[in-house]
Amino acid sequence: MRFVIKHSFKILLVTIFIWSCKNKPEQGSENLQQSGHPSIILTHEGVKAIRDHLGEIPIFDTTLKATKTQVDIEIEKGIDLPVPKDYxxxxxxxxxxxxFLIAQKAGVLYQILDDEKYGNYVKEMLFGYAKLYPTLPKHPQPRSYARGKIFWQCLNDSNWLVYMSQAYDCIYNFLTEDERHTLEKDLFKPFADYISKENPQFFNRVHNHSTWGNVAVGMIALVMEDDSLLQRALYGLKDVKLAKDMKDNDGGYINQNGKVGFFANLDEPFSPDGYYTEGPYYQRYASYPFLIFAQALQNKRPELKVFQYKDSVLLKSVSALINLSDADGDFFLLNDAQKGMSYHARSLVSAVDIVYQFGGENPELLSIAEEQNMVTLDDAGLSVALAIKNGKTKSFKKASIELSDGPKGDQGAVGIIRSGNLELVYKYTAHGLSHGHYDKLSYSLFDEGNEVIQDYGLARFVNIEQKGGGNYLKENKTWAKQTIAHNTLVQNETSHFKGKYDMGSKHHSEKYLFSASKAYVQLASAKETNAYPGTELHRTMVTIKDSISPPFVLDIMRVTSETANQYDLPLYYLGQIMKTNFEYSKLSTPLVLGSKNGYQHLYKEASAVATGENIQLNWLSNNRFYTYTAATTSGDEVILGRIGANDPEYNLRNEPTLILRKKKAKNAVYVSTIESHGTYSPVSEFAVNAYGNIKVVEVVYNSEDYTAVKIEGKNDKERIFIISNQNNAQNKAHKLSINGVSFKWNGPYILTHAN
Amino acid sequence: MRFVIKHSFKILLVTIFIWSCKNKPEQGSENLQQSGHPSIILTHEGVKAIRDHLGEIPIFDTTLKATKTQVDIEIEKGIDLPVPKDYxxxxxxxxxxxxFLIAQKAGVLYQILDDEKYGNYVKEMLFGYAKLYPTLPKHPQPRSYARGKIFWQCLNDSNWLVYMSQAYDCIYNFLTEDERHTLEKDLFKPFADYISKENPQFFNRVHNHSTWGNVAVGMIALVMEDDSLLQRALYGLKDVKLAKDMKDNDGGYINQNGKVGFFANLDEPFSPDGYYTEGPYYQRYASYPFLIFAQALQNKRPELKVFQYKDSVLLKSVSALINLSDADGDFFLLNDAQKGMSYHARSLVSAVDIVYQFGGENPELLSIAEEQNMVTLDDAGLSVALAIKNGKTKSFKKASIELSDGPKGDQGAVGIIRSGNLELVYKYTAHGLSHGHYDKLSYSLFDEGNEVIQDYGLARFVNIEQKGGGNYLKENKTWAKQTIAHNTLVQNETSHFKGKYDMGSKHHSEKYLFSASKAYVQLASAKETNAYPGTELHRTMVTIKDSISPPFVLDIMRVTSETANQYDLPLYYLGQIMKTNFEYSKLSTPLVLGSKNGYQHLYKEASAVATGENIQLNWLSNNRFYTYTAATTSGDEVILGRIGANDPEYNLRNEPTLILRKKKAKNAVYVSTIESHGTYSPVSEFAVNAYGNIKVVEVVYNSEDYTAVKIEGKNDKERIFIISNQNNAQNKAHKLSINGVSFKWNGPYILTHAN
Structure with a gap:
């Protein structure tokens, strides 16, 4: 074989030169004729088809060119294998x-361009690692519960193997049998054993970490055709007992229910709707191993029917994930999540392309691929690129959608309501494993891709070494996970479940109602009874879009308790205050709002005492005007605050909040509206509709059975919204008299059109 | 004539319909055959040429279509002339x-589309105003020194007349002589008299207000062919004596030197380089009346040669203004200026088009017009649109440039240095009339269109009624104008010139050096001796772009004083702290930094005492990493602060600063570097070059004659920068020995390339 390669070398050089001039390389050179490799992601047939189409499909050619440029630069720089040291x-x-990222690409280029330069680069790097790896002790940085060898966590070592397996598959036939034997003996097998057998606390879990670990072992197993390793990947390490109360360094349990392996990681964290319980940020991260391994299994072990597994949950998960993004493709913030992550991430390019090819060629996915402006350089990417070229693209219609949580879909849900330019994300899920926040019934609001009522996200600067080695900061626990950091109710300045993972992870909120069938009124409603024992929270979030105003949000948070408590409901608006309709007194210097449970990170800047009239806050964010209108009870305290207290290293963002505090109450109803009503242009200096349209929002009825809210517009139009608090049956007939006016309707709610 | 119009009405209807189908209207209908009108902006020949090209030139057609849509919507809504009341x-x-904006457009549409609908709309509106205007008292809002009738200031009334004059010119021949008589008698003449004769304190000034006033009177004079009014516009009101110490409501003097009229407003605020002393934000505002009137004068009174006036200062001013914008076209912040104003403003569309047509058809202006994606619907806009269509566009090359200030160019300057993606704006100008700030030798820094070291701008939300009626807020005086709000030196917590306009407006900084001929080292250097009597400030700002690092800024602020003082040098970095190389102690709650001169608006959040070693601040802004490295003297205080104290109505932005304080010193040299060295992607989560390249910056020599700074890179490269402090002659030979090493060079500075 070596002879053949050498023989074809001059031809190849000419070929590459021609390709650089935008022609296709010659086809049929020998490595296509070998059987068996590449076969996990790139396949023989795929490589042949790709070569046939080179220079013909813009999005594929652009990606290929960018990849070639990037890899060529790295080849020019030479290979660097430093002794592991850093976070x-x-x-x-x-x-x-x-x-590992470049090696995977170089492997692909070797196949597509049939250029030994790339094969040699991968080979040299792998042999470098084969020499280095056996010399490595555990990584010197001690923070992880499962330290890797090349990286500080087994997680990153697994990343390495997932990519390197593909690189190896691509140059498999470029190597001699002896060379392969050396690599497998000195590098791949011990590597796979280290992240599995030697770290069962990492490998035998249901968690995105283990998904990477399982897939890493599975990918190299498929390349090496090692069935025992593959079984380990699919079904976990056998005969390993881990203590049930063992935790990782993020505070998450290692394994409480004994489920292990790749299929368990498909069973457990995904709901039947494809929602991943850790949230979209981690789903994005886990989607690469899930889907790349699924693609490999489909190619090598089609009999496993991985894409049909659990009613095609992998296919559904990608649609779910796209629906969990705003108008710009940025993922909604749920649980630990860094802002700015979007479906432009490389893992989503893979996900979209793979699901397009293996999931029935949904033409709406092509519009996402067009936005990504990139495809994977493999069979899946080719199918997407060809379909785009052939004009098959349809626009992806993001819907108002409820995505259930829990393996069986019965552990609450996320309700996403889209109305006009508004996207409301209402969270009534399970805890979200170790990345969960204590934020039952919280929400965030986006306006044309801009976050307006924010979820803070995580307290971490991922991969920015200056900030705690790029890892979770201590403020993630003391601030970002706490209830007061979210747009939901806090009782007695204590977080939900007392901020304890043991309790939080046992419970989930209960879906009560989701309705998106009428454009003029959409709603999601849910209850939470476990966050504060003895207290029930029932929140109903509504979008209304009719003649009273442009689309706006109506928020009804109903609290009933056995005891009298202090209740705080924060509003994390982003932007600058333009005006309030209430007088507040600003402190000469800010005070720290509290001493624990996240309150120690909030400054109180100003406060007011409510008179029982509505309070209104009008603010400007991203050159748009917003107004929050809330009903109050006389004596309620309004606190204008800011994040950033007790932050010795400037780890937090100094952003504002308004907290509506009820000082001592058993039961309470918080009702408010949020309007996006106007725009400002700093170029034309025109302010259009700077003031909101809603004059008054008022609770006109509240009992165990019904809550009714009146909304009055400045145009003197009026609406009554009534929800049945105990009966959510669709056909149940209701009758209620409010201030002498009688209302009759069917189903759990009504919005009147009085005028 | 009326008969002819009625006769042609059916033809017109057909014509319009055809035009809607993207064909051209029929040509030669009667209003083109009238002599004399339109003639000030649109001309007979222009209208004919425009009609000839309709449907052929994309940028013109797009603008026309957008304008027609906008005007049609307003015609549909009907005319609304409310009794004046609001700010x-x-x-x-x-x-x-x-x-007035729509009327001007409707007039243009009447001419271009030859559609009576538009003529009637303008006519109806003008007669509405002719009925309303005589009934109006002074505007009820009392804040202005020159209250208008339709608006709260004569300024806005003047805006009205500048636009309405054009509308009137467009429909002049559509009206009967009687109708014109009525309009002129009841509306235009009294209107022009009110803003001039009855408000000499507004009309007889050198100020952007009076420019509008002069031009308003001049425009209507040209339409009515009233030479006496024209003389008033060009040369001011005669025989009016105003008290020399009279001030406007912004605190600016009305008129101290007795210069008045349009030409005086060209003479005084513009420097020979075309820099407008109030700064680019107000130049943008004034450029519309300056240029629209110049166009009108050129059309009606070409013998005045207005475009050649003062060595073609109007033409130069537009190039200067474009050079005063960042990579996105946003104007640099100098004096009172709102962020986000850019050459996309409609006044700049006019300016660019007019200067293209009347200023020698500079093809670089076409690239700006393409970015604006809009042209004026007149002869000038047509010439631009045709030139773009004919492929004449060249890219506008923004240069490193020094723009002198003062009528004769001898009152300091603005130095703009562009190096790589960095744009450094260094201000050593005169005061800037009533919109000036007390910020001698201040600077700001932009990186690829993002402001990194900010100038705060103004404390105002222009036209946002919620914020003080959209007018200047009191914080503009107490904060935004004060020295501590800027990136320049404050002595003893007192603003330059004690914050007194009387003193500030008498002085200007002195240019010392500007050099942009070598790409690897560019610099601007200036001195200020009047801001603090007895103290000299000499600041030299350098950009260095060579192998030591990517382009970076070197800042040398040298202070010499007869007395010992406290010196503060703030750095208004935008973004979040990633890391410092010094320990600081953060206060449990912020303290107010001082009691007056702007200090009352700053919070002290943390502080450190310098050891004499360099301090480094590494921060992240817009996903880029920056590092500030500053030499210190042992005992210097480092204050980490934030804007926002004593801000009862949330009028300020809560942005950070670092203040380097020397507690008691006669002389001092502040030396620092600012690097833009890395990037972060929240999508790939890669941090590239997160740390700066500069290890040490050190003052190695400082005397009356020379200051020398050593910069040492982490790559162990070293540079010495030496500046001659007293002799800025280009050919002077210098010799200096520093620590036993001898340096010889010619000219006022040297940057060594030691390795």
């Missing part, structure tokens, strides 16, 4: 990370 | 403002 963001971490 | 941002203000 993420540090030099050795980032270098080894770059290595 | 800017309020209903009556915004309605009358919309009226």
């Amino acid at each position: 993420s963001g540090g030099y050795t971490h980032e270098t080894h990370k770059k290595n | 800017s941002g309020g209903y009556t203000h915004e309605t009358h403002k919309k009226n």
Whole structure:
């Protein structure tokens, strides 16, 4: 074989030159004729088809060109295998990370361009690792519950193997049998054993970490055709007993129910709707191993029917994930999540392309691929690129949708309501494993891709070494996970479930109602009875879009308790206050709002005492005007606050909040509206509709059975919204008299059109 | 004539319909055959040429279509002439403002589309105003030194007349002589008299207000062919004596030197380089009346040669203004200026088109017009649109440039240095009339269109009624104008010139050096001796772009004083702290930094005492990493602060600063570097070059004659920068020995390339 390669070398050089001039390389050179490799992601047939189409499909050619440029630069620089030392963001971490990303690409280029330069590069790098790896002790950084060897966590070592398996598959036939034997003996097998057998607390879990671990072992198993390793990947390590109360360094349980392996990781965290319980940020991260391995299994073990598994949950998960993004494709913030992550991430390019090819060629996915302006350089990417070229694209219609949580879909849900330019994300899920926040019935609001009422996200600067090695900061626990950091109710300045993972992870909120069938009124309603024992929270979030005003949000948070408590409901508006309709007194210097449970990170800047009239806050954000209108009870306290207290290292963002505090009450109803009503242009200096349209919002009725709210517009139009609090049956007939006016309707709610 | 119009009405209807189908209207209908009108902006020949090209030139057709859509919507809504009542941002203000903007457009549409609908609309509106205007008292809002009738200031009334004059010119021949007589007698003449004769304190000034006033009177004079009014516009009101110490409501003097009229407003505020002393934000505002009137004069009184006036200063001013914008076209912040104003403003569309047509058809202006994606619907816009269509566009090359200030160019300057993606704006100008700030030798820094070291701008939300009627807020005086709000030196917590306009407006900084001929080292250097009597400030700002690092800024602020003082040098970095190389102690709650001169608006959040080693601040802004490295003297205080104290109505932005304080010193040298060195992607989560390249910056020599700074890179490269402090002659030979090493060079500075 070596002879053949050498023989074809001059031809190849000419070929590459021609390709650079935008022609296709010659086809049929020998490595296509070998059987068996590449076969996990790229396939023989795929490589042949790709070569047939080179220079013909813009999006594929652009990606290929960019990839070639990137890899060529790295080849020029030479291979660097520093002795592992740093956390993420540090030099050795980032270098080894770059290595596996580039090696995978170089492997692909070797196949597509049939250029030994790339084969040699991958080969040299793998042999470098084969020499280095056996010399490595555990990584010197101690923070992880499962330290890797090349990286500080087994997680990153698994990333390495997922990518390197593909690189190896691509150059498999470029190597001699002896060379392959050396690589497998000195590198791949011990590597796979280390992240599995030697770290069962990492491998035998249901968690995105283990998904990477399982897939890493599974991918190399498929390349090496090692069935025993594959069984380990699919079904976990056998005969390993881990203590039930063992936790990882993020505070999450290692394994409480004994479920292990790749299929368990498909069973457990995904709901039947494809929602991933850790939230979209981690789904994005896990989607790469899930889908790349599914693609590999489909190619090598089609009899496993992985894409049909659990009613095609992998296919559904990608649609769910796209629906969990705003108008710009940025993922909604649920649980630990860094802002700015979007479906432009490389893992989503893979996900979209794979699901297009293996999931029935949904033409709406092509519009996402067009936005990504990139495809995977493999069979899946080719199918997407060809379909786009052939004009098959349809626009992806993001819907108002409820995505259930829990393996069986019975552990609450996320309700996403889209109305006009508004996207409301209402969370009534299970806890979300170790990345969960204590934020039952919280929400966030987006306006044409801009976050207006924010979820803070995580307290971490991923891969920025300056900030705690790029890892979770202590403020993630003391601030970002706490209830007061979210747009939901806090009782007695204590977080839900007392901020305890043991309790939080046992419970979930209960869906009560989701309705998106009428454009003029959409709603999601849910209850939470476990966050504060003895207290029930029932929140109903509505969007209304009719002649009273442009689309706006109506928020009804109903609290009933056995005891009298202090209740705080924060509003994390982003932007600058333009005007309030109430007088507030600003403190000469801010005070720290509290001493624990996240309150220690909030400054109180100003406060007011409500008179029982509505309070209104009008603010400007991203050159748009918003107004919050809330009903109050006389004596309620309004606190204008800001994040940033007890933040010795400037780890937090100094953003504002308004907290509506009820000082001592058993039961309470918080009712408010949020309007997006106007715009400002700093170029034309025109302010259009700077004031909201809603004059008054008022609770006109509240009992165990019904809550009714009146909304009065400045145009003197009036609406009554009534919800049945105990009976959510669709056909149940209701009758209620409010202030002498009688209302009759069927189903759990009504919005009147009085005028 | 009326008969002819009625006769042609059916033909017109057909014509319009055809035009809607993207064909051209029939040509040669009667209003083109009238002599004399339109003639000030649109001309007979222009209208004919426009009609000839309709449907052929994309940028013109797009603008026309958008204009027609906008005007049609307003015609549909009907005319609204509310009784004047509000400040800017309020209903009556915004309605009358919309009226004159739409009327001008409707007049143009009447001419271009030859459709009576538009003529009638303008006619009806003008007669409405002719009925309303005589009934109006002074505007009820009392804040202005020159209250208008339709608006709260004569300024806005003047805006009205500048636009309405054009509308009137367009429909002049559509009206009967009687109708014209009525309009001129009841509306235009009294209107022009009110803003001039009855408000000499407004009309007889050198100020952007009076420019509008002069031009308003001049425009209607040209349409009515009233030479006496024209003389008033060009040369001011005669025989009016105003007290020399009279001030406007912004605190600016009305008129100290007795210069008046349009030409005086060209003479005084513009420097020979075309820099407008109030700064680019107000130049943008004034550029519309300056240029529209110049166009009108050129058309009607070409013998005045207005475009050649003062060595073609109007033409130069537009190039200067474009050079005063960042990579996105946003104007640099100098004096009172609202962020986000850019050359996309409609006044700049006019300016660019007019200067293209009347200023020698500079093809670089076409690239700006393409970015604007809009042209004026007149002869000038047509010439631009045709040139773009004919492929004449060249890219506008923004340069490193020094723009002198003062009528004769001898009152300091603005130095703009562009190096790589960095744009450094260094201000050593005169005061800037009533919109000036007390910020001698201040600077701001932009990186690829993002402001990194900010100038705060103004404390005002222009036209946002919620915020003080859209007018200047009191914080503009107490904060935004004060020295501590800027990136320049404050002595003893007192603003330059004690914050007194009388003193500030008498002085200007002195240019010392500007050099942009070598790409690897560019610099601007200036001195200020009047801001603090007895103290000299000499600041040299350098950009260095060579192998030591990517382009970076070197800042040398040298202070020499007869007395010992406290010195503060703030750095208004935008973004979040990633890391410092010094320990600081954060206060449990912020303290107010001082009691007056702007200090009362700053919170002290943390502080450190310098050891004499360099301090480094590494921060993240817009996903880019920056590092500030500053030499210190042992005992210097480092204050980490934030804007926002004593801000009872949330009028300020809560943005950070670092203040380097020298507690008691006669002389001091502040030396620092600012690097833009890395990027972060929240999608790939890669941090690239998160740390700066500069290890040490050090003052290695400082005497009356020379200051020398050593910069040492982490790559162990070293540079010495030496500046001659007293002799700025280009050919002077210098010799200096520093620590036993001898340096010889010619000219006022040297940057060594030691390795």
